[in-house]
Amino acid sequence: MSLIVMKFGGSSVGSTERMQRVATRILERQREGHQIAVVVSAMGDTTDDLIDQSKALNPNPPAREMDMLLTTGEQISIALLAMTIHQLGGKAASYTGWQAGFRTDDKHGKARITEILPERILGALAQDQVAVVAGFQAMSEDGAITTLGRGGSDTTAVALAAAIEADVCEIYTDVDGIYSTDPRVVPNARKLNAISYDEMLELAHLGAAVLHPRAVEYAKHHGVQLVVRSSFTQNEGTQVKEEAEMEQGVVVRGIAFEKNVARISIKGVEDVPGVLANVFGALASGGIDVDIIVQSGISNGKADFSFTVNADDCEAALGVIEGLRKEVPYVETSTESGLVKVSIVGAGMVSNPGVAAQMFEAIYKQGVSVKMVSTSEIKVSCVIEAEPLQEVVRALHTAFGLDTSEEAFVGGPKERR
């Protein structure tokens, strides 16, 4: 008998029929002989509807009251899911975040978990009940309702799994698992059987937003084994764990890409100490997320550097830089929008030099030039022209031996490699 945490997102419980399917799924898992705790998000559009209601009354509401409002979304989900499980003949009890023992600091809207007191949940499990826990929400030390911010429900599931020492935390979603790249772009993208926490973090940050990075970090830190799988099929999904074995000779696990990237270059910057801190501090204060930063060489005491932002933030970023011109003198700025960032990720590349060169080669063969490069131990990212993105990703997918063949898909020997 295993102890399993099953997490369902808002789209998985967004209708009567889906709620029933989730309840059925839970009871199937329980009948296999497991103890089941469930974490569930707010249904479908509930959260957006609540936000709309609040904006009509106060465009800038206190974070404490926003938490009070939004947590009703998950509370509705857990009650309805518990009722549905009862209707199907099971036993279930629902628990809000505070009832499930989630304690946080008092940073409303983005609270950090300080402690989990899972006695009530363990008590329910001991009585063969399905414990249905509201994701995203908790209670501060002084008894106020708090929320965990973005990725909150994934984090709730992982943190609960750690607290009750679950054998596995299953994240149910609308895809089959983690793929080697976006199957909409590369039709023979491969569903991965396993991936390491670090690889998942790189992929998650790069846009394959099936699983929130914060939850992956929490899982890595507490050694919680994750499985990402579909709410709609019985497929096995993808394991996320400390060490995921690579197939023989494969160094890249997956390929991610992010559209709508803009590059901003600042030329002829007076190279005084603290200049970078000045520029990027001001951008951060302006709420602008900067991704890749590249500084080229210094000549005559002046430096050129470039960085990327989401194209929607480009104009705001230029405004911030213009505003700094007195403190940070420079010759000129230039921008280029309509770019994409494509990244290869894989723990195997640590011990395989030449992977970056192989990437550049594959991109070059598509007639595309590389604008910027950024590397980490398990990742190489290139900023390139937006077109032809699909051809570039497909070429990389093939070049790094990720294409699945008919035989591979049904578990037989691979055609290539």
Next chain:
Amino acid sequence: MSLIVMKFGGSSVGSTERMQRVATRILERQREGHQIAVVVSAMGDTTDDLIDQSKALNPNPPAREMDMLLTTGEQISIALLAMTIHQLGGKAASYTGWQAGFRTDDKHGKARITEILPERILGALAQDQVAVVAGFQAMSEDGAITTLGRGGSDTTAVALAAAIEADVCEIYTDVDGIYSTDPRVVPNARKLNAISYDEMLELAHLGAAVLHPRAVEYAKHHGVQLVVRSSFTQNEGTQVKEEAEMEQGVVVRGIAFEKNVARISIKGVEDVPGVLANVFGALASGGIDVDIIVQSGISNGKADFSFTVNADDCEAALGVIEGLRKEVPYVETSTESGLVKVSIVGAGMVSNPGVAAQMFEAIYKQGVSVKMVSTSEIKVSCVIEAEPLQEVVRALHTAFGLDTSEEAFVGGPKERR
């Protein structure tokens, strides 16, 4: 400076505009120099919508989960009201039932208050915050969310007023106060300045459902002074308190009536001990509310008796009686539907014999015959034919000196009396 509890029902906060009006009202009261705690119900149709959602998934859901579901309605209200107060420049914090310290037994759906721990609310008031408390909801000893059942938000307001020793508990509603009778039936019905708890209880039970009887009982028991007043006007409303002064020579405070009454008569019942307990026990078990019961004399060891039920329950009641025929032999039953119950209520009638006779006289003068009579110390009820109801109520209103004149309405001397 007074400490005031203000209670607003669901229709008072049912739209953006109404929510803003309520927040404005609260801040006006605070600027008069008072400390303000507010109790609010779920907005408009929220509760019905939640019930519909649950029925689609489980027609007979566990009461614990129903409480979990329904309490989100008030939680949404308190968050939005607190936000609105902030938007208007005030300070407010919202509190769920459990946060406000409401503790109950574990009878989900109809829990009884066991204790109130109002420290958090008193703390907010001490900081000049408006404490916005969710009506209807609480927490059981083992930490489950409970609801107080019908009239729950009125009860929350009164219980909170008792716990924080408020000077007054103001119940805001869509009418100006308590009237001597229904103004839709008697256009010159008089708004009462004051009424006693006992009179209010009789009127509330009799259908003037502005204030739930349970809340009135709680107020009487704890000596909480109530005021019923309008959310929409600045009128003074009606005080509900221990001793409400009667005007000189007036013995009746108000006239209530209830339509859709059916009388059931059972004739020739074997007069064995326990026969009444048998019949009315079985009706109660069948969920049928019996109101007036009249037993006429016994002859030859056989009794006739009659009782009233809501006409919708008439057939079910006859079925229950038929099912008892072996245990409780009788000769025949007869029924009469389409009746009304009209009642006069007033503490003054205790010391005024002849009030009942005066009532019968007024009814008789309208050509209406009295079918049944029931009396208490401060009430006389008659079951009569449904038509002409309006004329009967108007006649009683006039006969007992309740009509308001133009002068009376603006505060001048009364024309009559």
